[in-house]
Amino acid sequence: MRRMWFVIVALMLLASPAAHAVQPDEIMSDPVKEARARELSRELRCMVCQNQSIDDSDAPLARDLRLLVRERIAAGDSNSQVLDFLVARYGEFVLLKPRFERQTLLLWLLAPLLLAGGGLALWLQIRRRARSGADLPAPPLTPEEEARLAGLMSDDAKSQ
Amino acid sequence: MIAESGHYALVLALGLALIQSVVPLIGARLHDTALMNVARSTALAQLLFVGASFMALVMLHVSSDFSVANVYENSHSMKPLLYKITGVWGNHEGSMLLWVSILALFGGLVAAFGNNLPLSLRAHVLSVQGWIASAFYLFILMTSNPFLRITSPPLEGRDLNPVLQDIGLAVHPPMLYLGYVGFSISFSFAIAALMEGRIDAAWARWVRPWTLVAWIFLTLGIAMGSYWAYYELGWGGWWFWDPVENASLMPWLAGTALLHSALVMEKRNALKVWTILLSILTFSLSLLGTFLVRSGVITSVHAFATDPTRGVFILLILCLFIGGSLALFAGRATSLKQGGLFAPISREGALVLNNLLLTVACAVVLFGTLYPLAMEMLADFKMSVGAPFYNLTFAPLFALLLFAVPFGPMLAWKRGDLLGVTQRLLAAGVASLVAIAIAWAWARGGSALAPLAIGLGVFVIAGAVTDIVERTGLVRLPFATVLNRARGLPRSAWGTTLAHAGLGVALIGIVCETTWNSEYIATMKQSDVAHVAGYDVKLDRLFQRQGPNYREMIAEFNVSRDGETLSMMTPSKRSFTTRGSSTTEAALLTRGASQLYVSLGDATAEGAIAVRIYYKPMVLLIWWGPVLMAFGGVLSLSDRRLRVGAPKPARAKQRLQPAE
Numbered sequence: 001m002r003r004m005w006f007v008i009v010a011l012m013l014l015a016s017p018a019a020h021a022v023q024p025d026e027i028m029s030d031p032v033k034e035a036r037a038r039e040l041s042r043e044l045r046c047m048v049c050q051n052q053s054i055d056d057s058d059a060p061l062a063r064d065l066r067l068l069v070r071e072r073i074a075a076g077d078s079n080s081q082v083l084d085f086l087v088a089r090y091g092e093f094v095l096l097k098p099r100f101e102r103q104t105l106l107l108w109l110l111a112p113l114l115l116a117g118g119g120l121a122l123w124l125q126i127r128r129r130a131r132s133g134a135d136l137p138a139p140p141l142t143p144e145e146e147a148r149l150a151g152l153m154s155d156d157a158k159s160q
Numbered sequence: 161m162i163a164e165s166g167h168y169a170l171v172l173a174l175g176l177a178l179i180q181s182v183v184p185l186i187g188a189r190l191h192d193t194a195l196m197n198v199a200r201s202t203a204l205a206q207l208l209f210v211g212a213s214f215m216a217l218v219m220l221h222v223s224s225d226f227s228v229a230n231v232y233e234n235s236h237s238m239k240p241l242l243y244k245i246t247g248v249w250g251n252h253e254g255s256m257l258l259w260v261s262i263l264a265l266f267g268g269l270v271a272a273f274g275n276n277l278p279l280s281l282r283a284h285v286l287s288v289q290g291w292i293a294s295a296f297y298l299f300i301l302m303t304s305n306p307f308l309r310i311t312s313p314p315l316e317g318r319d320l321n322p323v324l325q326d327i328g329l330a331v332h333p334p335m336l337y338l339g340y341v342g343f344s345i346s347f348s349f350a351i352a353a354l355m356e357g358r359i360d361a362a363w364a365r366w367v368r369p370w371t372l373v374a375w376i377f378l379t380l381g382i383a384m385g386s387y388w389a390y391y392e393l394g395w396g397g398w399w400f401w402d403p404v405e406n407a408s409l410m411p412w413l414a415g416t417a418l419l420h421s422a423l424v425m426e427k428r429n430a431l432k433v434w435t436i437l438l439s440i441l442t443f444s445l446s447l448l449g450t451f452l453v454r455s456g457v458i459t460s461v462h463a464f465a466t467d468p469t470r471g472v473f474i475l476l477i478l479c480l481f482i483g484g485s486l487a488l489f490a491g492r493a494t495s496l497k498q499g500g501l502f503a504p505i506s507r508e509g510a511l512v513l514n515n516l517l518l519t520v521a522c523a524v525v526l527f528g529t530l531y532p533l534a535m536e537m538l539a540d541f542k543m544s545v546g547a548p549f550y551n552l553t554f555a556p557l558f559a560l561l562l563f564a565v566p567f568g569p570m571l572a573w574k575r576g577d578l579l580g581v582t583q584r585l586l587a588a589g590v591a592s593l594v595a596i597a598i599a600w601a602w603a604r605g606g607s608a609l610a611p612l613a614i615g616l617g618v619f620v621i622a623g624a625v626t627d628i629v630e631r632t633g634l635v636r637l638p639f640a641t642v643l644n645r646a647r648g649l650p651r652s653a654w655g656t657t658l659a660h661a662g663l664g665v666a667l668i669g670i671v672c673e674t675t676w677n678s679e680y681i682a683t684m685k686q687s688d689v690a691h692v693a694g695y696d697v698k699l700d701r702l703f704q705r706q707g708p709n710y711r712e713m714i715a716e717f718n719v720s721r722d723g724e725t726l727s728m729m730t731p732s733k734r735s736f737t738t739r740g741s742s743t744t745e746a747a748l749l750t751r752g753a754s755q756l757y758v759s760l761g762d763a764t765a766e767g768a769i770a771v772r773i774y775y776k777p778m779v780l781l782i783w784w785g786p787v788l789m790a791f792g793g794v795l796s797l798s799d800r801r802l803r804v805g806a807p808k809p810a811r812a813k814q815r816l817q818p819a820e
Contacts, residue, residue, distance in 0.1 A: 023761065024683045024770055045544045051402045053546060056395055096546025103541050107531045111553050114520045122512060126504055142358075144278075 022055065023063065028070055037070050040082055044069070045096050053096055065094075163228050166216025167307040170257075173209040173264070174297035176202045180267075180290030184283035188356075196279050199286035200271040206293065207268035214248075214261045217306055221248050227313035230254060230306040236319035236738055238709045246330035247320040252454065252470075253306035255333060259450070260296050262334070262341045266370075267293065270345060277366065284352030285345075292344055295477045303470045319709065319738035328388035335381030336408055340446040342374025343415055346422075347443030350436045351485055354492040364426035364435065369797060371422060371439075375415045376793040382408050383786035394744035394759040396677075396774050398782060401547045406529045407449030413522035414442040417515045424511050428573060430500030431508070433493045434515070440489060444482040445522070451478050452529070503575040510568035510576075517561040524553050562616055562667065565660050566623020570630075584630065588622035606675035613671040620664030624657045655796025659789045666785025669753070672778035680773040683764065693775035695756055696720045697729070702769060710734040712745075715760055715769060719749055731758045753780040 022041075028034040041055035046062035054062040054069075065086070072082045086094050098104040141149065180202035187195025217230070221244050226232045234251045235244060249258040267289040274282045300306070323329070349367045353359040385408070390398040399405065418438040424431045455471030502508035528545040535541045566588060570581045595618035599611035629635065631653065632645040678693040690697040700716040712734040719726045731747035746759040754777045761770025 022681055024681055027681065043546075043548050045546060050404075051400060051544070051546055056397055056400070091542055093542040093544055096544050097548035097552070098543050098545060103535060103539060104531075104543065107527055107545070107549075108553075110527050111520055111524050111557060114523055115516070115557075118516045118520065122516070129501060 022066065026063070026066055026070065028074065033070075033073050036079060037066070037073055040069050040073075040079060041066055043083070043096050044086060045094050047090060047093060051096075162216050162219050162223075162225070163307040163309060166213045166220070167305065169209045169213040169216065170297065170301060170307075173206050173213065173260075174294060174301065176206040176209065177290045177293040177297055180206065181287055181294055182290075184287045184290075188280045188283045188287075191280075193279065196283035199283045199290075200274075203264075203267040203271035203286050203289065207264040210257075210261045210264040214257055217254060217257060218245060218248050220307075221245065224317065226315070226317050227309055228306075229308045229310050232310060232314055232317050234320050235317040236709060237316060239320060239325070240708055242327070242330065243320060243325045247324070249333050250320050250324040250329070253300070253304045255337075256296070256300050256304050256454070257306055258334065259337055259341060260293060260300065262337050263289070263293055263296065263344060266342060266345050270370075280356065281349075281352055281363075284355055285348045288348035288351045289344065292348075292481070295480070299470075299473050299477065303473050316738075319736065322710065322734065322736040322739060322741055322743045323392065325743075326388065326392060328384060328392065332381060332384045332388060335377050335384060337381075339374050339376075339378025339381050339415075340408075340411060340449060342370065342377060343411060343439075343443045343446050345370040345374070346418065346439040347485070350439035351488065353436060353496075354488050357492060357495050359432055359436065359496055361426050361429050364422045367435075367439065368419070368422045368426060371415060371418055371442075372793055372797050375412070375419055376790045376797070378408070378412050378415060379786050379790045379793070382412060383783050383790075387783050390779075391746050391748060392743065394746055395772065396746075396757050396759075396776060398673075398779075401528070401545075401550045403529050404453055406525050407452045410445040410522050410525050410529075411442055411449060413518050413525065414438060414445050417518040417522070418442050420511045420514050420518075424500075424508050428500040428502065428508055430502060431512070431515075432496050436493065436496070437489060438515075438519075440482075440485045444478075444485070445526075447478050447481060451475060502573070505571065505578050506576040507568065507571045507573045510564065510571050513564055514561065514568060517557055517564070521554055521557045521561070524550070524557065528553075559613070559616060562620050562663060565620050565663060566626070569624075569627050569656055569660070585623055585626060588619055588626050591622040592616070592619035603676070610671050610675040614668055617664040617668035617671065620667065621661045624660040624664070628653070628657050651799040652796040655792040655794075655799070658792030658795060660792075662785045662788030662790075662792060664785075665781050665788055666783075669778050669781025669783075669785060673776050673782060676777050677779075678775040680771075682771060683768045684771045685766070685768040690771070690773050692756070692773045693777075694721055695726075695775065697756075697758065697773055699769075699771070700728075702763070702767065705732075707734065709738065710736045713760070713763065715758075715771070717747070717758055719756065729756070729758050731760050733760045750780065753778045753784070755779050 022038075028037060038055060042053050044054045044065060046052045046054045046057035046059050046065065048059050048061050049057045052062070054065045068086070069082055072085055077085065083095065092099065098107060100108050180199055183202075184196050184199035187193070187198065220228050220231050221235050222241065224231065224235055224237045224244070226235075230251065230253050234247050234254070239247070247254075249255045267286060270277075270282070270285060270289070274285075277285075346367050349363065349370075353363055382405075385405070386398045389400070390396060418435065421431050421435045421438055425435045451471075451474045455474050500508070528549060532543050532545055535543055566585055567578070567581055570584060571578070592615040596611045596615035599614040603611060628646075628649070631649055632642045634642050637645070680690050680692045680697075682688075682690065684690065684699045686699055686701060688699050690699075696719070698718045698720070700718050702713065702715050705712050705714055712732045714730050714732040717729040717731075719729055727749055729747035729749055732745045733742055734745060735742040744759050746757055749756040749758075754775070757772075757774040757776055759772050761772065763769045
């Protein structure tokens, strides 16, 4: 059920048979530059797909973006310049790794904050418990349980 | 007639669920045994009626009755029988019917095998199940009725989406739902405990096997979905951090935490409140997953199922159950007595750390999934969260967790000796260092972290094995004694070892695949040869073939290594005429745990074809790991202490047996 949805959508979108991600004719002749292009492609979102990077996507838009990335690299842009260029054009929606800024502060800081908070809460509880001393007494049995226990004891007695 | 009977059976099931939600509760208040026992009969009758309703839909699909809208939209008379049946849940309405059927199945199991539960607990549990069932029956009947007729029936159906005509996807949803819905049992137990204000170790012993069953299915379901994506989508990716995948990963993370905290509660009577909360959260995340998948809320320019009435209805169910249960928890949790003190360095302490890391990891996934939605709605800021984000946040948390895994089971309850355990894990540590050194020397390129991650995987596996080695006395005792001891070990100990080792196995697979996979992308003509990772892949011929409801183009590749022919690989591309869409069928050649992967792109006019060939080292370990984990779960479940509905020894008929 999971992946099918975007595939359905992708297939519906593409009237022509689905093409694949990175096509042979897109590949750059310089392997170092091509590697950079692939690396960048993995961080860029295909905007008409559901959470796919342009490196994975079949959509025509992803192909356009892949070619654009390679164009920029061929023009001598650094990795961050390529990303800046794409963000200026398509907004931050295009980045699969959100930038660290005001709007994404909570997202990035969540894990460390939760870890620290959880750790602190645990430490406080351990200290409090250590002060309060020994084990708490077990809760008393309910009348129903008393009755079952009595039955159990007499059963044991009989069998011995 | 069949459609109307199915519809009617569903309405009757709703009626039964409504009775089941109210009457047993009144019985529990009045201490009326007869009223409380209503829960049992209604749960079983409900199972019967939903089962009938589901069977009716299956029959409609098998007989290709195109007067029913659901069949018309998702079936075709020429479709193979297997996919006629699995097509039942390959669509929204049918999959919701499967959801409630599985819910009724679990309710029925509690009713049938819950004879040794305290009567009022059983009444409460089944009653909560009744609430969930009622809500979802109403949802189906009011917004997603699978039995609607078409006034002028068409002659032929529109066929099931071709991507779903695959055995992997046929089995994947039921597995996943068995997991999702299985967590409803621990949820119901938690709510029942809160309502009764009583919870003890017996409660945990009752909840654990149900949680384990759900967890096993969810583990297998996720793994299967991932393997399906790997071979079907044509570029060898196996995990995408897609919201729909995250929706299944979150209950898995919370459920794994729940399994471990229930263990502490059963053995040491501690962490009660936390276990209750986790039970609630786990099922809430399952509901959230259902909501995310079924409502179309997930950020996407063209979300599927864009009918807002459905989304709003599920959102209401979600708010009602999550809000209600958390409110009940807030009100009643303080009345639950805490027990079982323990030092920070102890088995309990290790399990608390496990829970902390798993919950934070789960929160990261939850935030990553919902944050873009929230930002778009609240701040009108469109953003994406994808794999690179999770690699930076989720991965370190899991690395930390994995490092702690071997220590946990070796620490003693109450107060452990960390130094002693470290010494006992020395051999595992050495094995890990050797693995790092080998990986370092062997690796050509790739991240410097990769050998370290391999070492971590080896440490987890070796650590898990160390525990068994120590407990059986292997190496230091005579073999016969070892064998005896091994036989005497509780199966749950073997289960723990296998499940933990599975984590290490999966990690090694993930690291090898992502770091050292080789790729070849080119347009190939007949008798062209591709060289990938030492293999020579030669395109022998290209031809067309007619399948039952598709045409396919097949490429035959001859694979050889050092001049010796190994095998023939035949990837294909299928075009389905009815829907005018196509699928790729990748060809896989398995060598040990590694695979050669060939898939086809578009053909050019000159008889050439775009080909993608990958060599993926150790890739199968990614799925062997979860299978090992699930197998460990099954072993643990077969442990006498935990067996669901275990036959009781004759003498113990009247004995207090809360947990089986």
